[in-house]
Amino acid sequence: xxxxxxxxxxxxxxxxxxxxxxxxxxxxxxxxxxxxxxxxxxxxxxxxxxxxxxxxxxxxxxxxxxxxxxxxxxxxxxxxxxxxxxxxxxxxxxxxxxxxxxxxxxxxxxxxxxxxxxxxxxxxxxxxxxxxxxxxxxxxxxxxxxxxxxxxxxxxxxxxxxxxxxxxxxxxxxxxxxxxxxxxxxxxxxxxxxxxxxxxxxxxxxxxxxxxxxxxxxxxxxxxxxxxxxxxxxxxxxxxxxxxxxxxxxxxxxxxxxxxxxxxxxxxxxxxxxxxxxxxxxxxxxxxxxxxxxxxxxxxxxxxxxxxxxxxxxxxxxxxxxxxxxxxxxxxxxxxxxxxxxxxxxxxxxxxxxxxxxxxxxxxxxxxxxxxxxxxxxxxxxxxxxxxxxxxxx
Ligand code: PLP
Numbered sequence: 508x509x510x511x512x513x514x515x516x517x518x519x520x521x522x523x524x525x526x527x528x529x530x531x532x533x534x535x536x537x538x539x540x541x542x543x544x545x546x547x548x549x550x551x552x553x554x555x556x557x558x559x560x561x562x563x564x565x566x567x568x569x570x571x572x573x574x575x576x577x578x579x580x581x582x583x584x585x586x587x588x589x590x591x592x593x594x595x596x597x598x599x600x601x602x603x604x605x606x607x608x609x610x611x612x613x614x615x616x617x618x619x620x621x622x623x624x625x626x627x628x629x630x631x632x633x634x635x636x637x638x639x640x641x642x643x644x645x646x647x648x649x650x651x652x653x654x655x656x657x658x659x660x661x662x663x664x665x666x667x668x669x670x671x672x673x674x675x676x677x678x679x680x681x682x683x684x685x686x687x688x689x690x691x692x693x694x695x696x697x698x699x700x701x702x703x704x705x706x707x708x709x710x711x712x713x714x715x716x717x718x719x720x721x722x723x724x725x726x727x728x729x730x731x732x733x734x735x736x737x738x739x740x741x742x743x744x745x746x747x748x749x750x751x752x753x754x755x756x757x758x759x760x761x762x763x764x765x766x767x768x769x770x771x772x773x774x775x776x777x778x779x780x781x782x783x784x785x786x787x788x789x790x791x792x793x794x795x796x797x798x799x800x801x802x803x804x805x806x807x808x809x810x811x812x813x814x815x816x817x818x819x820x821x822x823x824x825x826x827x828x829x830x831x832x833x834x835x836x837x838x839x840x841x842x843x844x845x846x847x848x849x850x851x852x853x854x855x856x857x858x859x860x861x862x863x864x865x866x867x868x869x870x871x872x873x874x875x876x877x878x879x880x881x882x883x884x885x886x887x888x889x890x891x892x893x894x895x896x897x898x899x900x901x
Contacts, residue, residue, distance in 0.1 A: 508543060509543050509544055510529070510530075510531040510542050510543040510544045512543075513531035513543055514529055514531055517531075528857075528858060528861060530542055530548075530861065530866070531543045532554075534562075535550065535554075535558070535561075535562025535563055536561075536562055536563055537561040537562060537563075537564075537880065537882060537883075538550055538551070538561055538562075538879055538880055538882070538883045538884070538887045539562070540554075540562060540866070546864075547864065548861070548864050548865065548866050549864060549865050549866065549879075549887055549890060549891050549894075550562065550866045550879070550880075551865060551866055551867050551877050551878065551879040551883075551891050552866045552867055552868045552876065552878055553759075553878050553879065553880050554763070555758070555868075556700065556732050556737065556758050556759070556844070556876075556878045557758045557759060557761075557762075557763055558759075558762060558763050558880055559735050559736055559737055559758075559759035559762065559801070559805075559880055559881055560759075560762050560801060560804055560805070560880055560881065560882055561880035561882045561883070562763070562880075563763075564762055564800075564801075564804065564882070566800045566801075566803070566804045567762040567763065567797050567800045567801060567804070569800070570796045570797055570799065570800035571764070571793060571796065571797050571800075573796070574589060574792055574793050574796035574797075575793060577792075578792050579791070579792060579793045580788070580791050580792055580793065581791070581792045582787075583785065583786070583787070583789060583790070587790075587792045587795065588792075589792050589793075589795035589796040589798075589799055590608060590790045590792070590795045592795070592799045593606070593608070593768075593790065593795045593798050593799050593802070594606040594608070594790075596799060596802045596803070596806075597756075597768060597770060597802065598770075600741055600802070600806065601741070601742060601750075601754070601770060602750035602751065602754075602770075602772065603754065603770035603771055603772060604771070604772050604773035604776060605770070605771055605772075605773065605776035606768050606769070606770050607622075607768065607769045607770075607771075607779065607784060607789070608766065608767070608768050608786075608789045608790025608795065609766075609767040609768065609769065609786045609789040609790070610765050610766060610767055610786065610788050610789060610791075610794075611646070611757050611765060611767045612645075612646055612729075612731035612732075612755065612756075612757035612758060612767055613645070613646025613647055613648045613651045613767075614646075614648070614757075614767050614786065614789075615731060615755035615756060615757050615767035615768055615769045616645045616646050616648075616650075616651045616654065616694075616729060616731070616755050616769075617646070617648055617650055617651060618755070618769040618784055619694070619727050619729075619753045619755050619769050620637060620650050620651075620654060620694075620727075621779075621783075621784060622753060622769065622771060622775060622776075622778060622779055622784075623637060623691050623692040623694075623725050623727060623753065623775075624637075624670070624691065625778040625779065625783060626691065626725060626775055626778040627691035627692075628778075629777075629778045633688075633689065634688075634689055634690060634691035635670045635689060635691055636670045636671070636672065636687065636689040636690045636691060637654065637670060637671055637672075637690075637691065637692045637693070637694050637727070638671075638672055638673075638674050638682060638685050638686065638690060638692070638693045638694070639654045639655070639656050639671060639672075639673055639674070639693075639694045639695065640656050640673065640674060640675070640676035640677075640695045640696070640699070641656040641657075641673045641674065641675050641676055642656055642657065642676050642699050642702035642703070642705060643655055643656040643657070643673075643676065643694075643695065643696055643699055643702060643729075644657065644660075644696070644699070644700065644701035644702060645694070645696075645729055645731075646731075647660070649664065649667065649668060650668050652664060652667070653667040653668050653671045654671050654694060656673040656676075657701075657702070670689075672685060676695070676699060676702070676705060676707065677705070677707040677708060677711050679710075679711060679714035679715060679718060682715060682718060683718050683722075686718075686722050686724065690722075690724060691724060691725060692719075692724055692725040692726070692727050692752075692753075693715055693718070693719055693724055693725070693726055693727065694727035694728075694729060695712075695715065695727075695728065695729065696728070696729045696730075696731075696732065696733060697712060697728055697730060697733045697738070697743035697744050697747065698732075698733050698738065698743060698840070698841060698844065700732035700733065700844065700870075700876075701732075701870055701871070702870075702871055703846060703848070703870055703871025703872075703873075703874040704839055704840045704844060704845065704846025704870070704871075704874060704876060705839075706839050706840060706841065709747065711747075712728075712744060712747035712749050713747055713748065713749050716749040716750075716751075719752070725752040725753060725775060726749075726751045726752050726753075727751060727752065727753040727754070727755070728742075728743075728744050728751040728753070728754045728755070729754075729755050730742050730743055730744070730754050730755060730756055731755055731756060731757045731758055731767070732758055732844070733841075733844065734754070734756045734758070734759060734760070735756065735758070735759030735760050735801065735802075735805060736759065736805045736810070736811050736814055736842070736881050737758075737759055737842055737843060737844050737878070737881070738840075738841040738842035738843075738844055739811065739814060739815040739818060739841055739842030739843075740811060740842075741805060741806075741811065742754065743841065746841070752771060752772055752774075752775050753769065753770065753771045753772075753775060754769075754770045754771075755767065755768070755769050755770075756768045756769075756770070759801065760798050760801060760802075761794050761797050761798050761801065762797055762798070762800065762801040763797070764793065764794045764797045764798075765794060766790070766791075766794040766795065766797070766798050767789075768790075805881075810881065810882075811881070813881065813882070814842055814843055814881025814882075815842060817843060817879070817881065817883050817884075817885065817888060818840075818841070818842040818843040818844075818845065818881075820885055820888050821843065821845055821877060821879070821883075821888050821891070821892070822838060822840065822845050824888065824889070824892040825838040825845065825847050825877070825892070825895075826838050828892065828895065828896055828899070829847075832896070832899045832900070833850070834849050834850050834851060834899055835847050835848070835849060835850075835899070836848045836849060836850050836873075840877075842881070843877075843878060843879050843880070843881050843883065844876075844877075844878050845876075845877045845878070846870070846871075846874045846875065846876055846877070847874065847875045847877065847895075848873055848874050849873050849874070849875065850873070851873065852869075852872055852873060853869040853870075853872065853873050853874055853875045854869040856869075856875060856898055856899065857869040857875060859898040859901070860875075860894055860895060860898050863894045863897065863898060864894060865890075865891050865894040865895065867891075867895075875895075877891070879891070
């Protein structure tokens, strides 16, 4: 099938819920992808900030091939080796004591929300409310659109579950002022991704940690977008020198296969006894095997450091462009999650970049999101910068 056939068939039969650009991809290798007509592109979007190790990373492909020959799916009423390995790896390399495996970011956040509520219920002090940040994004289920601090995702889906309130991001004082007698948790992204790559001040996360400790609240970090090496460390909160009580992961975790995780300390995890939560496919043998390969690869010598170096090269290049291109208002981010805020809507720039062979993404109206795999090469970054420069000049 060529691109126009794929696009026509998709538009005819699928729900039209996505603002798609006319690009039908059939193959990927590292940072490069090919469309159905044989044209190649640099994927600086990592297919929605997912392929943190690039497309078809050999270790991930090998793990999937091997597991597919053994067993694809094992019931969560039984045990599977890939799941046990993944949970051990995540616990060993994080603050957490226990892992709940699921299939997506929204599900990981649902699990976190349920766990926080159940923790409050078990404590018996009538607390269930979760404070989240304006501009945040936590997913598309009913509870996670309610947790999301953007009205546009909630309109028309009322009545929404109760127990969420929104507070300005990057303002510990505002968060403290919002804490009420019903509040059980504070839930934020370390860097707001969909909100436009909004990086808080360095003292924000430590301030929230201190607030949560002082007011006996849980700190939930949504690292669905920032986790798995995306911001230069395995998890973004490491750079703030704090740990949460609950953390959620997805996107990069499976290297391209759908898997999510909710991690917590033992104290909190105790509120999820047998029967409290479940998922048929959560931590499926195939997806867990892929995720094990992702985590092991990320932990390999020099891999995260390479991502940091490439992130700095990209950011430095964008900063240099900014000095000559008045349309770039701001450059911000961490690791290989970088936003270039423009003085105009970013969608047309993103489309021009695609026509020139560079896939980036428009978010928060005026921001161009750059999220290449952390395995990206210096030459690929320079090529992407040259295309972006050319597009902005035209
Ligand atoms: N949380 C954050 C921070 C996200 O960026 C996203 C997706 O963009 C989600 C949650 C939802 O993840 P999913 O689309 O896998 O449900």
